[in-house]
Amino acid sequence: MTQLRFEQENGPRWDRTEALLQAAPLSRPAPGLAELPKLHRQICADLALAQHRMYGASLGARLNDLAIRTRDTLTRGAAVDRPSHWARLWGSCPRALRREAPLFWLNMLLFWGPFAALILAAYRDERWIFAVLDASTMEDLDGMYGGDSPSDHLRGAFGSDFAMFAFYVQHNIGIGLRTIAGGVLATLGALGSTAQQGVLLGAAFGYVHHAGHTERFYTFVAGHSAFELMGLVICGVAGTRLGLAVLRPGPWARGESLRRAAQEALPLIYGGPLLVLLAAFVEGFWSASAAPPEVKWLVGLLLWLLLAAWLGLAGRGQADET
Amino acid sequence: MSTPLPLLDTLQRVELASGVAIELHPAGPVVRARAWLLDLAWMSLAYALAGALIALSTSAIGWAGGSGLFLLLSFFMTWGYRVLYEVHRGATPGKKSCGLKVVMSSGAPLTWTAAILRNLLRAVDFLPAAYLTGLASTLMNQRFQRLGDLVADTLVVYCQPPSPLAPSHLPSEAFPPPLPLSRAERAALIQFNERLPTWSEARRAELAAPLEPLSGARGAAGVRRLAAIGCWLRDS
Numbered sequence: 001m002t003q004l005r006f007e008q009e010n011g012p013r014w015d016r017t018e019a020l021l022q023a024a025p026l027s028r029p030a031p032g033l034a035e036l037p038k039l040h041r042q043i044c045a046d047l048a049l050a051q052h053r054m055y056g057a058s059l060g061a062r063l064n065d066l067a068i069r070t071r072d073t074l075t076r077g078a079a080v081d082r083p084s085h086w087a088r089l090w091g092s093c094p095r096a097l098r099r100e101a102p103l104f105w106l107n108m109l110l111f112w113g114p115f116a117a118l119i120l121a122a123y124r125d126e127r128w129i130f131a132v133l134d135a136s137t138m139e140d141l142d143g144m145y146g147g148d149s150p151s152d153h154l155r156g157a158f159g160s161d162f163a164m165f166a167f168y169v170q171h172n173i174g175i176g177l178r179t180i181a182g183g184v185l186a187t188l189g190a191l192g193s194t195a196q197q198g199v200l201l202g203a204a205f206g207y208v209h210h211a212g213h214t215e216r217f218y219t220f221v222a223g224h225s226a227f228e229l230m231g232l233v234i235c236g237v238a239g240t241r242l243g244l245a246v247l248r249p250g251p252w253a254r255g256e257s258l259r260r261a262a263q264e265a266l267p268l269i270y271g272g273p274l275l276v277l278l279a280a281f282v283e284g285f286w287s288a289s290a291a292p293p294e295v296k297w298l299v300g301l302l303l304w305l306l307l308a309a310w311l312g313l314a315g316r317g318q319a320d321e322t
Numbered sequence: 323m324s325t326p327l328p329l330l331d332t333l334q335r336v337e338l339a340s341g342v343a344i345e346l347h348p349a350g351p352v353v354r355a356r357a358w359l360l361d362l363a364w365m366s367l368a369y370a371l372a373g374a375l376i377a378l379s380t381s382a383i384g385w386a387g388g389s390g391l392f393l394l395l396s397f398f399m400t401w402g403y404r405v406l407y408e409v410h411r412g413a414t415p416g417k418k419s420c421g422l423k424v425v426m427s428s429g430a431p432l433t434w435t436a437a438i439l440r441n442l443l444r445a446v447d448f449l450p451a452a453y454l455t456g457l458a459s460t461l462m463n464q465r466f467q468r469l470g471d472l473v474a475d476t477l478v479v480y481c482q483p484p485s486p487l488a489p490s491h492l493p494s495e496a497f498p499p500p501l502p503l504s505r506a507e508r509a510a511l512i513q514f515n516e517r518l519p520t521w522s523e524a525r526r527a528e529l530a531a532p533l534e535p536l537s538g539a540r541g542a543a544g545v546r547r548l549a550a551i552g553c554w555l556r557d558s
Contacts, residue, residue: 002557044340051343054509056556057516064345065482071338072431163390170397177401181445184469189446242473255463255472262439262473269442 003055010046014066017043021069040070091315093234093271096264098311100237103244107194107236111229114198115205122206129210132203141204145213145220165284169277172228176235176276180269183239184258186247190239197232219293222300224282226307231275238268334465334477336429346429347480348466349422351457354478358453361416365399404444405437412481423481427465436474443470496557497550501536508555515552518545 017039020032047063097104121128129138175193182189208217245261246254262269286299333345372395380388407414409432412423424432424440447456447468456468465477503511518526523542530537530544537547 004557041340044338044342047344048342054505054512054555057513060345067338067342067344068429071344071429075430160384160386160390163386163393166390166393166397170393174397174400177442178445181443184443184446184473185449255467258469258472259475266435269439 001053003053003059006049006053006055007059013039013042014046014062017066017070021066021073036070036074040067040074043067043070089267089271089274091318092267093315094311094313095315095318096267096271097234097237100241100265100268103237103240104233107191107233107240110191110195111198111233111236114195115202118199118202119206119209122203122210126206126210129203129207132199133207137204138207141207141213141217142211145208145216146211161285161288164288165280168280168283172232172280173273173276176232176273179232179235180239180242180272183236183241183243184246185243187240187243190236190243193239194233194236201229215293219296220287222296223287223303224279225300226279226304227275227282228279230307230311231272231279234268234272234275236272238265238272241265241268332464336427344429346425346477349420349478349480350466351460353420353422354417354460354466355453357414357416357420357422359416360419361404361414364415365403368403369395369399401441404441405434408432408437408441409434417478421481422478424476424478427475427477429479432476436476439474440470440476443468443473446470495550496554497547498554499536499551500538503555511548511552512556515549515556518549 020036020039023032043063043066047060047067050060050063118128118132133141175197179190179193182193183191205217208214242258242261242265245257249257252260282303287296291299332350333347335343335345337343373392376388376391376395383391404414408424411418412425412431417423424437426432426436444456447453447459447470449455453468456470459468459472460466463472465471467477471477499508499511514529521529526545527541530548531540533548534540534544536551537544539547
């Protein structure tokens with residue numbers, strides 16, 4: 001059969017398919033759509049014939065385009081995966097974290113190690129603090145915890161609880177997301193970022209002890225510390241997992257190994273930043289509030305225990321859906 | 323089914339459930355850089371507009387509320403804006419105006435997860451400046467995937483099939499090939515015929531020169547003979 005006859009015989013059907021595709025925008029059903037599966041199969045058969053018989057490139061391109069677009073219209077429901085795993089995150093995030101236990105403890109060590117080391121070093125010699133923190137950070141710390149109350153200082157700087165919340169979202173979640181992404185660079189971005197947070201925070205704690213604002217400081221950080229710090233550690237674990245896939249791809253090509261690692265670490269990639277978001281809510285709307293210190297201690301302790309229970313216990317006895 | 327022909331271009335074959343192979347046309351770094359610059363202009367415009375709106379509304383919500391909104395806006399523009407565009411429209415405005423779209427490597431529409439992952443990894447692809455890491459990655463695989471595309475299993479492809487070639491203006495007499503030709507050789511001759519109008523006279527002759535044993539002539543006469551063989555192969 002010549003190309004011309006092939007086009008003459010089937011052309012009207014292709015035009016009809018084209019018209020149907022244009023009448024069926026991706027968002028709502030249209031009349032005649034029931035015929036689409038059949039048309040798609042016929043287009044595929046036509047394309048296979050055109051390829052086998054080596055008909056011209058422009059005909060091939062047209063059929064190729066029709067095959068792709070009919071397929072996309074048919075499969076759109078399955079392809080737009082309304083993130084159902086967000087609902088499963090309750091169990092899948094702790095499970096993924098326990099699966100990556102060695103990486104979790106590595107990141108914990110890299111965070112809490114420098115943190116404790118900086119506090120101790122600052123206690124012995126305050127120059128350690130000045131080596132890490134710049135003057136404006138120390139002024140901020142003085143303003144927040146040395147003055148009347150943290151909330152007054154923060155309201156002065158940000159104007160309202162909402163603005164504080166927005167700042168924490170933009171700044172802290174940004175750090176978490178960059179930590180995950182940076183892990184792709186042979187884990188260095190993630191591990192480095194985790195350790196850096198440990199150093200900065202350790203120096204800040206050391207400075208507060210040095211300047212003697214301890215009570216204000218601890219009542220302020222008690223509430224959100226659990227979510228924020230563990231959220232960042234979980235981001236570190238997710239990033240480290242991605243980097244390991246590059247360093248040690250096992251039986252797969254590096255690209256394929258990276259893709260698999262991302263799917264495995266997905267609950268952590270979603271869970272870590274979500275915890276930091278939760279921390280931003282607490283930090284913005286609760287931490288600077290006027291509640292008495294005892295209440296804040298209690299709430300902070302409770303949140304740490306709840307978080308530990310969730311990470312340690314939730315999702316046990318369930319299998320991962322893959 | 324016949325064995326696939328050797329590739330003469332950068333098209334990527336993906337086999338569908340029905341067994342037929344569709345072709346995707348991955349986009350290279352240059353057109354993607356242009357799309358990124360257009361997006362940058364578009365985003366600056368969005369920033370300016372939203373910033374002006376927020377500034378106007380500060381009389382109602384106060385200066386602090388306005389600065390909070392602006393921080394949330396900048397967070398969204400950094401991490402969320404491209405994800406929403408790519409999931410709902412298939413491409414950011416810049417890509418769309420360059421005729422590009424983002425698809426799964428199977429050619430299927432982008433999923434939420436993939437869109438989130440590929441845009442998350444921009445933070446690394448951008449390093450150390452101007453997407454140098456991403457550029458290195460696109461040049462190191464055959465589908466122009468930056469790191470974000472590798473992690474999310476996505477491709478940036480051209481939406482439209484390449485514009486149809488104009489029909490040949492050369493005398494389209496048909497002439498059977500004097501030798502038995504393999505399938506790949508026949509395909510090459512048919513494609514030669516199709517692309518003929520896009521080349522200069524000298525280029526045609528240059529490409530036809532090595533085929534002198536087949537055409538039995540040099541220069542313009544050789545080109546005409548090859549075109550005639552191509553016509554015969556196509557129409558028989």
